[in-house]
Amino acid sequence: MLAGAGSMLMLAAIPGTARAANAMTAGSPTSTAPGASRASLITQGTTLVHADMHNHTVMSDGDGSADAAFASMREAGLDVAALTDHATMFSIEGLSQSEWNTTGNLANAANDPGQFTAIRGFEWSHPLLGHINVWNTSDFADLWRAGSTPSLYRWLEGRPGGLASFNHPGREVGRFSNFSFYASARDQLVGLEMFNRTDDYLFEGWSSGMSSPLVACLNAGWRPGLTGVTDEHGTTWGFHEGKGRSGLWVTENTRAAVFEAMAARRCFATRVSGLRLDATANGVRMGQVLGVTSGDIRFRVDLDRGTVWDGKPLRIQVLRPGTSAPTVVDVVDTLCGSVADFTVPLDAADGNWVVLRVSDPELPNPTPGPSGHPCNDFGVAYSSPWWLRP
Template identity: 30%
Template sequence: MNISLALEIPAVLSFSLFLVLSSCDDTAGTHQPTNAGNVNNVNNVNNLNNVNNVNNVNNVNNQQQLVAAILTPAPAAEVQEGRTLSLTSAISGGQAPYTVRWDVDGIELSTLEQPGDTIIPEYGDRTLTLTATDASGNVANDSVPLHVLDLNEGLRPYFGNLHSHSGLSDGEGTPEEVLTWARDVVGVDFYGMTDHAEQLSDSEWALVRTVTDAFSQPGVFVALRGFEWSHPWNGHMCIYTTEDYTSAISDIWITYIYDWLIENNALAQFNHPGRENGVFDDLDFEPDVASNMFAIETGNKGNGNADGEFLPYYIQALDNGWHLAPTSNQDNHSLSMNSHRSVFWATELTRESLVQAIRDRRFYSSDDPDVEVMFRSGEVILGGTVSMGAPGTVEFQIKVVDNEPIQRLELITGGGQVAAQLEPAPGTNRITWFPTVDVSGDSWFFLKVTSEDTLDGEGPVQIAVTAPIYFVF
């Protein structure tokens, strides 16, 4: 029994081994048992990749579109040129980070998402645009219209000369030749014919009227008849808007010519002050004739504002009580002009607008032939008067535009003191400035602009000075 059992056990084991071996032989031609795990791993990786691809697609589909929106200012907002507007935005979607640009009609203002208070340059109907670019290169933008108000408020500057001579006195050329040259060669907007009265005849005075009337063409050119009262001691004056004329031979003293101005409702300017020793009786203020005297030359012939010869007399006259505009004139006796100009502000170029500007003292004096200088305080512009109810702070609105670099702006007051000043960044050609000062009594302020001379050969600088704005209590 014990032996028989011992023989059965190996038989069972043998049969089992046969079954196992047979099973292995049946599958040997179609599968490699040792690679089965690798196949499963590859399938698992492919499945994961497929899942990831699906997730990526879903992420792309779920990503929000890039959106840029201007929150402020509101559409059609109004702002005065040179003032600030608060620029704020909302940018979302896309892929951060964002690159941002704000501009007004292509002029870049900022690259910040939230610039806040930002100066808006140049007047006109403008478009403010916000452009956002995300990390993937997607671009979104928004824009709003703006109304940028002109500091000039419809006025424009006109450049010319109020003091000249022809062959009728001690100059060259006929009145026709002089005015043709001034209009067509020099290209000034206006020109005053002011021959010495002491050398004029009645017929020549009448001729000047005929010629200046013929040459005046609205919107093109204005010719103005006047004459120069020329006293060897008291000084010289250019006198305008009269039917008659007089000379220093007839009205020899300063009091005589003042009386004549009043009787003839004339408008006159003090010429080249200080050149004659009497200096118009030291520019003593005469209230009876104050409304007739509208200007004083701060530039004459080649001596401009930068030379400083006549500017102290302008300040002296203002301190004495005169309400005068500065002018810069050629006093030329031949067909030649330098870059100095008298400039008035008006809505149009006509003789009437020129005469009104003379009455309003709406002038500035410039060494430069084309610099634009606006000087105002609220609705009152250069030459005007602000009535103050009580002491307080006043603001000036200033704009200067030049094709040469602007170096300095100075607010000048009594005694020639500098009440405020600004030095723009190098190379600045256009600037707005809004200085404030405290005013507690009757006072005046004018603007002095210094620019680098790079075009006119006067060098190294050119200066413009405006008529004052007066404050009275």
């Protein structure tokens, strides 16, 4: 089931042809595929839920009425969904206090513990520094109350239980003051969007001389889980195949359990519906700290998308710290619907994090990095990082 890094496999297209695979990324409305079962083949005690934590309505710069959003996302097959309209962004009108209250009421009405988790959040928005989603707070902050990222981090510190994410990292030129590290906010910054809409952000800004947002963020000292979102601004919430979404490994489908999984970084980013990704390193789940400084690390990766991708060739790239782009220390060919099992030597002297990227080797990365880089193929998913000790 597992082929060595150098092996060549016959490549199968997404049902039909490569043309169909390309069409999958176009963002056209479609019903979500049934996908894989929700039980991991390599861990116990949690269940997979499919989540989209970044969506907009007419209460900021979206087109659709907030009254319809949660129902649309549940109908599309999502298990967890959030509305995160913009707080005020200079000339762009954002949430008012009454709209913030309305979002909370809509989330409470749609919330169905055990079946569907509806969440209220907001998007703090600075036109130069960047945008940050915040969830699980009783109030919201805009540019007038938190006009810089350190101010927002201090605001967040005052709200224990509040969680946040770096959104579309690198789209705004300031890049959160180039991911300047604020240690006391580290535990609450639980997300880094690797897929936003149809875009893979691994090499965002690279062609303009900037470093990979993943490398900049993790090298700075932040410890986010990796996520995907649709960042929906239209009226078809949840129904766009090929846009980002997240997988969360939860003990139950409730708000408390969802926030616990986010805080534990038990999540992955993808842009295909119905995907199951679970991964361990020396038995430790993604998102956690490994109790080693160096040595051979055994990875096990459970990948499945149900019958639609059964046996489809995929590739796993082992990403390590670099400068402008991540260093790839191993590439493993595998088949969807199987458990990949491989060992890679790691040393904290080379950097303290490791991420697994899953790709489709048949398709190109629309936003490639350096010439010949192994991640210049089509990104399907990212595991959350592991951190070596110290």
